[in-house]
Structure formats: structure tokens, C-alpha cells
Amino acid sequence: MPKNALYAQSGGVTPVINASAFGVIHAARQHRDRIGTVYAAENGVLGILNERLIDTAQLSDAQLALLKNAPGGAFGSCRHKLKHGAELKRLFEVFAAHDIGYLFYNGGGDSADTCLKVAEYAQYQGLELTAVHVPKTIDNDLPLTDNSPGFGSVAKYVATSIREAGLDVASMASSSTKVFILEVMGRHTGWIAAAAGLASDRDGAPPHLILTPEVPFEAGRFLKAVQETVARVGYCAIVASEGLRDTHGVFLSDAGSTDAFGHAQLGGVAPLLANLIKTELHHKCHWAVADYLQRAARHIASATDLAQAIAVGEAAVHYALAGIKSVMPAIVREDSEPYRWRLEPVPLLDVANREKPLPLEYLTSDGMHLSAAGRDYFLPLLQGEAPPPYLDGLPAYPSWQFELVSPRLTGFNAV
Amino acid sequence: MPKNALYAQSGGVTPVINASAFGVIHAARQHRDRIGTVYAAENGVLGILNERLIDTAQLSDAQLALLKNAPGGAFGSCRHKLKHGAELKRLFEVFAAHDIGYLFYNGGGDSADTCLKVAEYAQYQGLELTAVHVPKTIDNDLPLTDNSPGFGSVAKYVATSIREAGLDVASMASSSTKVFILEVMGRHTGWIAAAAGLASDRDGAPPHLILTPEVPFEAGRFLKAVQETVARVGYCAIVASEGLRDTHGVFLSDAGSTDAFGHAQLGGVAPLLANLIKTELHHKCHWAVADYLQRAARHIASATDLAQAIAVGEAAVHYALAGIKSVMPAIVREDSEPYRWRLEPVPLLDVANREKPLPLEYLTSDGMHLSAAGRDYFLPLLQGEAPPPYLDGLPAYPSWQFELVSPRLTGFNAV
Structure with missing residues (x-):
């Protein structure tokens, strides 16, 4: 047998x-x-x-x-x-x-x-x-493999989403919303945020700024980049990883709870950034948090x-x-x-x-855009529909109702 | 001529x-x-x-x-x-x-x-x-027309999104996230949130609860429904309109509430609801805010x-x-x-x-699910890909660079 x-x-x-x-x-x-x-x-x-x-x-x-x-x-x-x-x-x-x-x-x-x-x-x-x-893993942080299955689809979702939302903002910016922030997953690595940069296929196309955990967040530098983009393009579309950290390595948004592995459960960087922009630059902001939508977008x-x-x-x-x-x-x-x-x-x-961080050479030297090397890496992964x-x-997603095999052992109660 | x-x-x-x-x-x-x-x-x-x-x-x-x-x-x-x-x-x-x-x-x-x-x-x-x-208008609130162009596509986006995210939560709920909240547009009317109910095509399928501005929000009743759903289905997927109001007609998102650390809640009905559920029911929650993503999802x-x-x-x-x-x-x-x-x-x-509110007969008598009449109304609007x-x-969205016609009048500066 x-x-x-x-x-x-x-x-x-x-x-x-x-x-x-x-x-x-x-x-x-x-x-x-x-x-x-x-x-x-x-x-x-x-x-x-x-x-x-x-x-x-x-x-x-x-x-x-x-x-x-x-x-x-x-x-x-x-x-x-x-x-x-x-x-x-x-x-x-x-x-x-x-x-x-x-x-x-x-x-x-x-x-x-x-x-x-x-x-x-x-x-x-x-x-x-x-x-x-x-x-x-959607996080694409497994070592020794070109990429992790799951990641390419999430990349396709976030790049599509920021391209679409960017077109929306572009058409409203003269009199209304000037800044849009899309928060994406990535607790420790900026793979997903960086991949969204593929949507920017010509000068001025969104996203205009990419924020990753690999690049410490500095409010002054960020606000300057937003302001310059609004002046140059008319609006600014931003993709931010949920796991942004400040220069001391502290998460910008820490929900205060942790998951089963002790990882901080995050969420809510986008409203923080929006608040910062509203307060300091007085631009009307919109923000979205994709959360599970990105991870389930079959x-x-x-x-x-x-x-x-x-x-x-x-x-x-x-x-x-x-x-x-x-x-x-x-x-x-x-x-x-x-x-x-x-x-x-x-x-x-x-x-x-062993977590594989986003290589810094996949970002431009200012750490806020996708580099040519990054584009070469990401582009193949989201090809094909x-x-x-x-x-x-x-x-039409199938609905599963599985029968369980009869147990052969005495009970155990793991939770 | x-x-x-x-x-x-x-x-x-x-x-x-x-x-x-x-x-x-x-x-x-x-x-x-x-x-x-x-x-x-x-x-x-x-x-x-x-x-x-x-x-x-x-x-x-x-x-x-x-x-x-x-x-x-x-x-x-x-x-x-x-x-x-x-x-x-x-x-x-x-x-x-x-x-x-x-x-x-x-x-x-x-x-x-x-x-x-x-x-x-x-x-x-x-x-x-x-x-x-x-x-x-995506809000579908124009009178005298069966629906408003733009709405059917947003309905398709939100119904697809909550179906997909619901499948994700279902597979994690035994040990992790038990409640998921999708915040959708609709400052004054619940058309978009209600349409998401189309995703629930069989008993137990997400979304399990729909919250609209037409139905005053009562925390106790809501929490009870969440708890009952988690007990019965194992998890709870919720779609909430951005314009939820309490029984006094006050927007929930304008309530000026603060989180456990005294930080002001930075907008968003979804994080408010998530906090409520975490605090009162101690379930792990995830939430998404679709914002412009829904309105641009061509x-x-x-x-x-x-x-x-x-x-x-x-x-x-x-x-x-x-x-x-x-x-x-x-x-x-x-x-x-x-x-x-x-x-x-x-x-x-x-x-x-003249704003056309969501008819209450499109919701079930508890005001938290799509009724059969609602399903009959919404279903045709998102047919076809x-x-x-x-x-x-x-x-591949086109990029427009239009030349302007030479002005024939003296300047005017409307902003």
C-alpha cells in the first residue's frame, strides 16, 4: 500500500x-x-x-x-x-x-x-x-526564489488600482482632491508598494510617490515631495506600505495588538499621512486602505x-x-x-x-520611486490575465462543503 | 452655419x-x-x-x-x-x-x-x-431614472470585493480575523452598500451585514448581529456606507471620537466600527476603505x-x-x-x-440585509463584463493631452 x-x-x-x-x-x-x-x-x-x-x-x-x-x-x-x-x-x-x-x-x-x-x-x-x-506569500519576502506565488496577482491589483484612482484624482484636482493615498500591505517589506510603481509608465503618471518600510519615513522630506509633485503634475498619488517606520524604526501606525507570531497588527498609515498633508499643506486628500481586497482579488x-x-x-x-x-x-x-x-x-x-527585503536598487536614489532595475524585476510577474x-x-467562486474523515485518535484541542 | x-x-x-x-x-x-x-x-x-x-x-x-x-x-x-x-x-x-x-x-x-x-x-x-x-453619479440618487450611469459598475466592484474578501476571512477565521468591514461610498444614501448584498447568493455567504445611512446606527443592535453571525457562520463580513448616522442623525465619522491612546480618529467609518468590535466583542478585525478605487474601477x-x-x-x-x-x-x-x-x-x-434615497423595501425588515425586492432591482445593473x-x-488607459482653443474673450478667473 x-x-x-x-x-x-x-x-x-x-x-x-x-x-x-x-x-x-x-x-x-x-x-x-x-x-x-x-x-x-x-x-x-x-x-x-x-x-x-x-x-x-x-x-x-x-x-x-x-x-x-x-x-x-x-x-x-x-x-x-x-x-x-x-x-x-x-x-x-x-x-x-x-x-x-x-x-x-x-x-x-x-x-x-x-x-x-x-x-x-x-x-x-x-x-x-x-x-x-x-x-x-503576497509579501514576496521568501528568500532564494525569484518571487513568491501570490505576489504577482497582488502587484497587478495594486498597480491597476493606483492607475485607476490616479486618473480619477487627475480629473478632479483643479478644484477638489489634490492628493490620494493608497495603503497597501507589507508589514516589513515594501515589495507590494514598489510594484505599484509599474503603473507609472510615463512622466507624470501615477503613482508619484512610493513609501516603503525599507526607507525610513521623514515627514519633512515627504511633504516637500508631495508639494513639488502637486506643483508639477497638478496632483499627487501615493502608495504607502502599512509598515512604514520613522527614522527610529518605530511603526507609524501600530494598532497596539499583535498576531499569534508576535507581529504588530497594523493598519491605518493612510489616514495618518492624509492628516499630515491636510494639516501642513492644506490640500484636500482622499485615502484608501485596500487590506484584504488586494489579497483576495482573484x-x-x-x-x-x-x-x-x-x-x-x-x-x-x-x-x-x-x-x-x-x-x-x-x-x-x-x-x-x-x-x-x-x-x-x-x-x-x-x-x-529569512525575510528578503526589497533591494534598495529597485528604488530610485531618493527612495520614493521605482527604478529601472525594479521595473525590470516586477514587470514579468503580473503579465497575463x-x-x-x-x-x-x-x-463565480465555488462554495466548498467538505466532509471530514472519521477521527482515529482521542481528541485534542489546539486553538 | x-x-x-x-x-x-x-x-x-x-x-x-x-x-x-x-x-x-x-x-x-x-x-x-x-x-x-x-x-x-x-x-x-x-x-x-x-x-x-x-x-x-x-x-x-x-x-x-x-x-x-x-x-x-x-x-x-x-x-x-x-x-x-x-x-x-x-x-x-x-x-x-x-x-x-x-x-x-x-x-x-x-x-x-x-x-x-x-x-x-x-x-x-x-x-x-x-x-x-x-x-x-455613482451614488444612484437621481430621481425619475431607473438608475444612474456609473452606479452599476461601482455596484459590481463592491459586490465582487466583499465576495472575495469574505472568502479570505472565511479561511482565516478559525484562528485569526473574524470580522471584516468594507467601507463604501454613499454620504447620504445606501445604494452602493445595499448593492454589495448581491454577493450573498446563498445562506451564510458574505456580506452578512449591510449598514446604510437610511437606517440609524445603533451600536447594541449592531454588535448583537455581529456576534450572532460569528456564532452561526464562523465570521462576519460587513459593508458600511461612509455616511452612517446615529439615531440623532449625527454622522458617525464626525463624532470626534478618540482611540484608546487619545488619538483623534482620522476619518473613516470602518476603523470606528472595527474599534467598537475589538473593544466590545474582542474579535480580531480587518477593515478596508475602497474610496476612489470603487469609483475608478473601469x-x-x-x-x-x-x-x-x-x-x-x-x-x-x-x-x-x-x-x-x-x-x-x-x-x-x-x-x-x-x-x-x-x-x-x-x-x-x-x-x-431631488435626492432619491434607497427605498427601505430593498432591505430586510431588520434593515441590515438586502431584500428579495432589492435583489431584483440591483441584479440587472451589474450584468456583463x-x-x-x-x-x-x-x-491600457489612454493618456490625453488636449490643445485648447484660442480664447476670444478677456480673461476670467473662476476657481
């Missing part, structure tokens, strides 16, 4: 994480002689701990293909820091109870660390488990991102079957124009807990 | 206001024997006052067609309340200097009033001018809305040529399923300064 496989989603979801789920499950179905049942955990690692497993065989091939179209996490995700003692032990009890030989863990940097810890525990205990990490996903999300899922299965364990499929850029890429396995030891089907005027 | 025409955009722009510009200019080009030059005012009525006019002949037919794809106001718009004395007189000096016999004024309720005042002045003074108002425009925006522009020209003046083309709904509509002229006197062309991964 072949060993079974378990797929789990972890951390914040992306517009295309379900496409990676498709990649894993679809590839596993091509190898029924080597992989038995493919389980998915309900709500990520919590579902493993609580033995809430979904047999993905309940999805027909046609239903499985719908995973490519749906935002959110089809099986549920979670933010949970695995506790070393009882929880790690419990994972392997669940693996044993369901004869799991393959773990496909779909997440970002924190999840890569979890996946690595599981793999190391198995090796230390002499347990048979092939763990492969499937990369995903309707404007990048076809390139979608293809890569599927590919890393498939590659994870192929690596596992080849006995390559404790790795992550990394995207290797072979060329930018036209974009050519391939996948290769990189050791999880080199991935886990992959619209979902529409029904009754709205994207 | 036939009289010339003047087209002007007024007030906040929409994703499809330029499609109405196309309708006007394209229809006028079919009647060169009766309409001479078609001018467009730069930045709306300010451009008329300051004699900053654009000869639209500089747009080839192919360039003209691009107006159908572009958000924002191609010729610029403005927020300006026309002053009765000198400014009204000045308008007619400009009309006389450029032999304007037709005025096509593209705006909402305030603009309909301006258009009417201009028409009345002409009649009173015995001046030859045919003024027709071309309806547009990439997800409704094909029905686009067709109506073009049609009202064309009809305005046809009315003018038939000698029907001081009117607005109103959309008459003949049937909802399938949606059939026609245009007919309605007197501006009945349109100007009309994506713009894409170039380099982003919507």
Missing part, C-alpha cells in the same frame, strides 16, 4: 493559493501507485492537530479544477505557532494514524520554519516522512502568478516522489524579456525565517 | 463617464449638418468660465472610441457651485463667443440644477440655447452600465436635435428578467436637487 499524503494551507491566504492546492492534488492523482489518499487539513496545522482531515477524493477532477479560480483558502488556513513539545508529537500521532508519508505545507516564511521543524523531528525520531514546503489575478502557483504545487509532489525532502520549489529566473523561469528545489534550512468565470454579473 | 455644441463633465467622476462623452460626441458627429464644432470644457464649468475649451475634432474616430475604456474624466471635472450673477452672465458670453447652441452637461443632482439654471437664464433672456443634462465595469452610459450621451444629442430641451434622458425599466430598458426625456425641473484592453499586464 502506498503512503498517503497530507496538504495544508498556512498563514495569510493569497488570490492563487488554491491553485497550488490544485497543483499538489492533481499531480498526486497522476501517481496513484505511489501516493494513496490525498488528505487536506481543515484550517492548516490546527486541522492536523485536531485530526480534522478532508479526503480530497471527494472532489471530482472537474471540481478540483475549480480550485484554480477561487481566492481564499479552500480548506481553511490558520495563524498558529506550533508548540514544540506536545503539539509536534501529536502531529506525528495523526500522521501515523492516517499513514501519512508525504506532507505538503503551503505557506510563507513562518510556515517554512514549521515544515522544517516537522521534517527535522521525523529525521531525529527515525520516522518516515517526506516534507516539502510549497511557497506562497478577479484580476496575474496569469503568470497563477501558472507559477500551480507549478510549485506540482513540483512539490515530483520532488517528494524523487525522494527530495525538506525542500521548497524555488522559482529561478532565466530571463526577464521575455520572462523565462524554471523551478528547482532549495533546502528549507536556507529558507526558514486569468479572469474567473462570471455568473449573474459577479465572479 | 450650424450651431456648435459644448460638452462638460461635472462633479465626481465614474468608471464610465467618458463613455457618455463618447456617446455625445459620436452622436453629434453623425449630424454634421446640424451640429458644427463639438467642444469639451476643460474641468467642467470652470473651463467654460475661464474659456478653456477643447475642440474634440482633435480626436480621431479611433481615439474617440477609447473614451469608452477609460476611467476618470477625460476632459477634467470640477466641484464648483455656479454663482448667479457674474458667472452665469459670463457663461453666455463664452457661449456667444464660440457660437454654442447646444450644451450637454454630464453630472449628478447638483449639476442638473446648474444645467436647469443655465437653461432658465437663456429662456428668460431670449437666448438660443438647448441644454440637455446627461445623467451620471477594469471591472458592468457592461450594462457601460451601454447605458453611452446611450444617455447619444440620446441627449437626439433630444437636442429634436428640439427637446431642459431635459435629462431617464432610464425606464421595462422588465427585470431579462432586463429591458429604454430612455425617455424627463424635465430637469423634476430632477434638480466589459474589460479594457491590457498592455504589459495592466489596463
